[in-house]
Amino acid sequence: MTNGWTDIRNADVVLAMGGNPAENHPVGFRFVMEARRNRNAKLVCIDPRFTRTAAVADCFVQIRVGTDIAFLGGLIHYALSRNRVHDDYVRAFTNATFLLKESYAFDAEKGLFSGWNDESKSYTDTSSWGYELDERGFAKTDPAMQHPRSVFQVMKAFYARYTPDAVANICGCRAEDFLKAADLITSTHTRDRAGTIMYALGWTHHSHSVQLIHAAAMQQLLLGNIGRAGGGVNALRGHANIQGGTDCGVAYHNLPGYLPIPKADHESLDAFVAAVTPKPLSPTATNFWSNTDRFMVSQLKAYYGAHATRENGFGYRLHPRLPQAEAAGYENWSWAYMFDHMYHGRMEGFFSFGMNPVSNGPHSKKAVAALSKLKWLVVAENFEQETAAFWRDDIQALVDKKPEDVQTEVFLLPAANFAEKDGSFVNSARWIQWKWKAVDPPGEAKPDQEIIARIFLKVRELYEQEGGRRPDPIRHLNWWYTNPAQPSLDEVAKEINGWAIGDVRDAAGSVVVRAGQQLSRAADARADGSTLSGNWLYIGMYTDAGNLTQRRTAADPSGLGRHPEWAFSWPANRRILYNRCSADPEGRPWDPSRPAIAWSGSRWTGDVPDITADSPPSAGLGAFMMLPEGVARLFVPGQFVDGPWSEHYEPSESPVANPLHPTQSANPAVKPFRTEYDVLGTADEYPIVCTTYRLTEHFHYWTKNNPYSMQLQPEFFVEIPEQLAADKGIANGDRVRVSSARGFVEGRAMVTRRIKPMQVAGKTTYQVGFPIHWGFLGRGKQQGALANLVTPTIVDPNSFAPEYKGFLVKLEKL
Amino acid sequence: MTPYRFSERIMHAVAAVSFVYLLLTGLAFWTPALYWIATVLGGGFLTRAVHPWVGVVLAVAVTWMFVTWSGVMRITDEDRAWRRSMGHYIRNEDDRMPAVGRFNYGQKMLFWVMAGSTLALLVSGLVLWLPHYVPRSLAPLREIAILAHALAALLTIGAFIVHVYMGVAVVPGGLKAILHGGTTTDHAGARR
Amino acid sequence: MAATLNIVRVSASPPAAGIRSEPTIAKLVDTSTCIGCKACEVACQEWNDLPPETTVQMGTYQTMPDMTSNVWNLIRFSEHDTDDGFHWLMRKDQCMHCAEPGCLIACPAPGAIVQYANGIVDFHQDACIGCGYCMTGCPFNVPKFAEKTRRVYKCTMCVDRVAVGLQPACVKACPTSCLQFGTKDAMLQAANRRVEQLKENGFPQAAVYDPPGVGGTSVVTVLAFGDRPELYGLPASPVVPRAVLFWKGALKGIGNLAIAGGVLAAAVHFIRYGRKQKAP
Numbered sequence A: 001m002t003n004g005w006t007d008i009r010n011a012d013v014v015l016a017m018g019g020n021p022a023e024n025h026p027v028g029f030r031f032v033m034e035a036r037r038n039r040n041a042k043l044v045c046i047d048p049r050f051t052r053t054a055a056v057a058d059c060f061v062q063i064r065v066g067t068d069i070a071f072l073g074g075l076i077h078y079a080l081s082r083n084r085v086h087d088d089y090v091r092a093f094t095n096a097t098f099l100l101k102e103s104y105a106f107d108a109e110k111g112l113f114s115g116w117n118d119e120s121k122s123y124t125d126t127s128s129w130g131y132e133l134d135e136r137g138f139a140k141t142d143p144a145m146q147h148p149r150s151v152f153q154v155m156k157a158f159y160a161r162y163t164p165d166a167v168a169n170i171c172g173c174r175a176e177d178f179l180k181a182a183d184l185i186t187s188t189h190t191r192d193r194a195g196t197i198m199y200a201l202g203w204t205h206h207s208h209s210v211q212l213i214h215a216a217a218m219q220q221l222l223l224g225n226i227g228r229a230g231g232g233v234n235a236l237r238g239h240a241n242i243q244g245g246t247d248c249g250v251a252y253h254n255l256p257g258y259l260p261i262p263k264a265d266h267e268s269l270d271a272f273v274a275a276v277t278p279k280p281l282s283p284t285a286t287n288f289w290s291n292t293d294r295f296m297v298s299q300l301k302a303y304y305g306a307h308a309t310r311e312n313g314f315g316y317r318l319h320p321r322l323p324q325a326e327a328a329g330y331e332n333w334s335w336a337y338m339f340d341h342m343y344h345g346r347m348e349g350f351f352s353f354g355m356n357p358v359s360n361g362p363h364s365k366k367a368v369a370a371l372s373k374l375k376w377l378v379v380a381e382n383f384e385q386e387t388a389a390f391w392r393d394d395i396q397a398l399v400d401k402k403p404e405d406v407q408t409e410v411f412l413l414p415a416a417n418f419a420e421k422d423g424s425f426v427n428s429a430r431w432i433q434w435k436w437k438a439v440d441p442p443g444e445a446k447p448d449q450e451i452i453a454r455i456f457l458k459v460r461e462l463y464e465q466e467g468g469r470r471p472d473p474i475r476h477l478n479w480w481y482t483n484p485a486q487p488s489l490d491e492v493a494k495e496i497n498g499w500a501i502g503d504v505r506d507a508a509g510s511v512v513v514r515a516g517q518q519l520s521r522a523a524d525a526r527a528d529g530s531t532l533s534g535n536w537l538y539i540g541m542y543t544d545a546g547n548l549t550q551r552r553t554a555a556d557p558s559g560l561g562r563h564p565e566w567a568f569s570w571p572a573n574r575r576i577l578y579n580r581c582s583a584d585p586e587g588r589p590w591d592p593s594r595p596a597i598a599w600s601g602s603r604w605t606g607d608v609p610d611i612t613a614d615s616p617p618s619a620g621l622g623a624f625m626m627l628p629e630g631v632a633r634l635f636v637p638g639q640f641v642d643g644p645w646s647e648h649y650e651p652s653e654s655p656v657a658n659p660l661h662p663t664q665s666a667n668p669a670v671k672p673f674r675t676e677y678d679v680l681g682t683a684d685e686y687p688i689v690c691t692t693y694r695l696t697e698h699f700h701y702w703t704k705n706n707p708y709s710m711q712l713q714p715e716f717f718v719e720i721p722e723q724l725a726a727d728k729g730i731a732n733g734d735r736v737r738v739s740s741a742r743g744f745v746e747g748r749a750m751v752t753r754r755i756k757p758m759q760v761a762g763k764t765t766y767q768v769g770f771p772i773h774w775g776f777l778g779r780g781k782q783q784g785a786l787a788n789l790v791t792p793t794i795v796d797p798n799s800f801a802p803e804y805k806g807f808l809v810k811l812e813k814l
Numbered sequence B: 001m002t003p004y005r006f007s008e009r010i011m012h013a014v015a016a017v018s019f020v021y022l023l024l025t026g027l028a029f030w031t032p033a034l035y036w037i038a039t040v041l042g043g044g045f046l047t048r049a050v051h052p053w054v055g056v057v058l059a060v061a062v063t064w065m066f067v068t069w070s071g072v073m074r075i076t077d078e079d080r081a082w083r084r085s086m087g088h089y090i091r092n093e094d095d096r097m098p099a100v101g102r103f104n105y106g107q108k109m110l111f112w113v114m115a116g117s118t119l120a121l122l123v124s125g126l127v128l129w130l131p132h133y134v135p136r137s138l139a140p141l142r143e144i145a146i147l148a149h150a151l152a153a154l155l156t157i158g159a160f161i162v163h164v165y166m167g168v169a170v171v172p173g174g175l176k177a178i179l180h181g182g183t184t185t186d187h188a189g190a191r192r
Numbered sequence C: 001m002a003a004t005l006n007i008v009r010v011s012a013s014p015p016a017a018g019i020r021s022e023p024t025i026a027k028l029v030d031t032s033t034c035i036g037c038k039a040c041e042v043a044c045q046e047w048n049d050l051p052p053e054t055t056v057q058m059g060t061y062q063t064m065p066d067m068t069s070n071v072w073n074l075i076r077f078s079e080h081d082t083d084d085g086f087h088w089l090m091r092k093d094q095c096m097h098c099a100e101p102g103c104l105i106a107c108p109a110p111g112a113i114v115q116y117a118n119g120i121v122d123f124h125q126d127a128c129i130g131c132g133y134c135m136t137g138c139p140f141n142v143p144k145f146a147e148k149t150r151r152v153y154k155c156t157m158c159v160d161r162v163a164v165g166l167q168p169a170c171v172k173a174c175p176t177s178c179l180q181f182g183t184k185d186a187m188l189q190a191a192n193r194r195v196e197q198l199k200e201n202g203f204p205q206a207a208v209y210d211p212p213g214v215g216g217t218s219v220v221t222v223l224a225f226g227d228r229p230e231l232y233g234l235p236a237s238p239v240v241p242r243a244v245l246f247w248k249g250a251l252k253g254i255g256n257l258a259i260a261g262g263v264l265a266a267a268v269h270f271i272r273y274g275r276k277q278k279a280p
Helices: A005-010 A030-039 A068-081 A087-093 A151-159 A164-171 A175-189 A209-222 A242-247 A269-276 A288-307 A313-318 A335-343 A364-371 A393-399 A448-466 A489-497 A707-712 A722-728 B006-030 B032-040 B044-069 B077-084 B086-090 B105-129 B136-170 B174-180 C002-006 C039-047 C102-106 C133-137 C169-173 C184-200 C242-273
Strands: A013-017 A042-047 A059-062 A195-199 A233-235 A349-353 A376-381 A409-414 A423-426 A431-435 A511-513 A597-599 A604-606 A688-693 A717-721 A735-739 A744-752 A758-760 A763-765 A767-771 A807-813 C007-010 C025-030 C074-082 C085-093 C113-116 C121-123 C144-146 C151-153 C179-183 C207-209 C219-223
Touching (some): A013 A175, A030 A042, A068 A151, A164 A175, A209 A233, A242 A423, A269 A313, A288 A313, A335 A364, A349 A448, A423 A489, A717 A735, A722 A744, B044 B105, C025 C184, C039 C169, C102 C133, C184 C207
Parallel strands (some): A013 A195, A042 A059, A195 A233, A376 A409
Antiparallel strands (some): A423 A431, A688 A807, C007 C113, C074 C085, C113 C121, C144 C151
């Protein structure tokens, strides 16, 4: 989230799209209700289904699964063509004024950007997706935004194709419904109104998911809603600590604090730093990533302690580096790729902590087949689940195998759950909140850190006894904890925040942090080895004042729900990211009743400013300190592999060819896998659009072990529009089968008016949907109803998130 | 006068005992002032549980009586003549009453009132017994049942008072006849 | 019993002992902000230690067709089409805690149903005889019979929590504050504010549901379609069934008089005419 849960109460318009917050984030949804009750805010819900969010929305539009970019493109066009844009904001805080290279082009007929290689079917040269630079290396600008190659003008032309009729034709909604929603949403372009977007997996589970978020960001920037109280683009995280997982580097391509992972050809620390540190594109850019070396060295000190010395590049060579791929680029070890590697026999073993790949990965059959190729599998879980039991006859039957065919040795380790151990959760609002153990874990269950520590200590012992091929990364790991077998999470939290190993001095040479003190500012991290910090982003959460994540002071001096002394919000306890944008170029809040920060004459006051605290507005320092431009990117140069603008591409399985450019229907940058399980169906055989989702009554594949959750939602079901059910002779409560090109799942029919038939490109199109949550193990009627038996293995080319949310099926009555 | 057969006397005893139990427990539920009866008879919960079963017993006994006596209980012209002279009967001027068969008009009326009321009590009682099986759409049925049960019960109580009073206090040998099988000298006036 | 002074009405009993003056409390159910998350359903069961029921999926989001002796509140889902669109209505069904409680009026067991000074109507199952008259007396079809214990159960408004200054478990669990708890005056005020807001936002027929037919209820419900409570599974103008009122009122008087009259008449007859003579 750019803002936070409690800030949503300051919104005038809440757009819930690509998420179903009432269903999946009911507790946070209270702030939407507060906004409605106290500000008469309007809730707009755009979704393929009439959801529980839609039930309390002021405006609902049903759209076809996977057409969100078309809808958002339509909003952008609506705002730009009807002058519903926050002009001063866009000029001051975005790259709308920047000039693009002459070589940049988009072929609207073909649906392709410049740089496309028709032979290799990929973008081989994306150098044209950039700015025209001046002699100093800064981007040229046109403050009037009139230059034909200014980002603003190019954007206007690019989105001119997304007319209300085009949107209606693609999304399967009525143009007048779109216009009604557009009018409400863009009403926040004025300085006295603010609008927020709440999204979740309904946006991220597509083959164009990153561009979808990009489109949302563009829309919010045009309306002047980023950085303001009641504004922002707010990702609703689906698990209690998934934000913390992302922050702390669980994704394969990041280290903690979003530092890029070192690559095989970054031979030394210096080479790595040189390769990944961006250069400023504007004289007023803070370009905070110029501190990459400080953060990386502090992190290496946390990993390798005394073994990280200036001489050995702070242990850089001990750190794993991402290997180069056989074809080009680097190996990909994101989830779906990992299972592809596993399927191809490139993995020996697999640790699964709090994960259930057979159930939650794309296409369960491939996961089962892949796990069968492992030598060993370790599952640490609260309950026995489908992955730990993937050898069972009913699960092996999915891939036409028997338990005796499985050679994998499986270890199921009982793990403590969230309430059975201390630790912290980082919520969607970036608040790092400590939590305390409520009860002891049952039986032999152990907290994760103890399981990991014990395995680590044993492995280290073996390396020390037997040597091995590359023992040093393990032997030299900084395992400094008082109780090595059960590291205290308090110590781990201290380490993640970090401390000064030696005296830390400023440019003038005076000591700013004494040796042994906890760090309290990211700016105090040093690249000379005098500081240690596991994650620079969390610096300030555990200072000499104590563990600030344990703070529970509800005081709210702003009156706007910022609660600055409740836990700790990364970065730097900032509650609203990009909050410089909440004030005009002179430092006056756009809306004095809802200030985020304001210039007092000598410093920025209010929230922790997202800008140098004493830099006067007259200095014109860029509002986006993390970006080399210093301003927000409407046009995104080079960062995404599928283009600098968000373009509507159909899901990889779609009932129609892309009405904008039929020859390039789906995302051109998508690279499908090639095993027998990675198959796609056609609209002829599988004419119905299908989506998957979650229910408020359940949590993932976990609560099927809870009798109360099973009471509330006992059984797998398929939501079917009334008209389609009538066509197929299906009555409410009948048993039905939904099949894709990959597999089928069976359950009860829920015949409903909540999903209506649509007219898409002149064709009547039906959508059905079903929840995940059921499987093979658990209470009640499980019946092997695994939703992911039918989902495709297609992934987004940027984030590698699977396209769970839109694919094709057929429907039969049983 | 035909004496009561043994089977008739058993039948009557079963009906009488079950009726008295039902009357007392019913009164306990009827008015809080008499709830102490339920307490004496084992407490409200037990009373509520037993009352419907005893109701079934009464219904069986009354059905038995009905099958046995309905023939002789038909109202005849003689009965109608008896009814016209009922004032004499009430004033104990039995010598001025017309002749009757085994049962006089009053007894026959008691029979029909009891038979009809028992049927009403049984049907309404079933609804009251198992109210949780009555679906919401049939909720008025429960309300009708409450009133029907109360009204039918009141009717039987009225009949019961007259019957017991007559049998015990007014008609010599009445009680003995139904207990031990002797004959009464009532039914009065001229016998055929 | 500690609560004696709070009891203002007891089933099948003389006037109760309660002399405390307490404000009437109420629970606000704002159906227009209910998201059907069912947190209240589970919170109720957990606080009251009620075991889960076995349910089946029959093509609806609703947990089960009706409340049971283990499920004292149930979100009812219904779908409604209007000219300006489709509506998915959700309402928390539970005991309404009527000021004129039909259950209490119908109950023949002294002490089985009580009404507290704060408006809570509570069942005391130890005194319950399982007759089910309360089920007939209730215009909202709330009390539920348990086969196992042969007694009747319903929402207690968490009387044990309220007595120590806590809000009911369902209100505590409600994430959107669609459920609120306070004095009835405060809840009516909040409800009316919300109704005004709904009227401004395209629901001119919005209304507060506090049916006078049962003397008002301690569950105050905000309905966007206030002119059609039946869309939410609520009776339009609930009253204690007339049959129950007649039965417990006029009929009881007439019946008692009739019985007494019958006995009296027999006595008078005996004194006046005495025993019949044996036939000669």
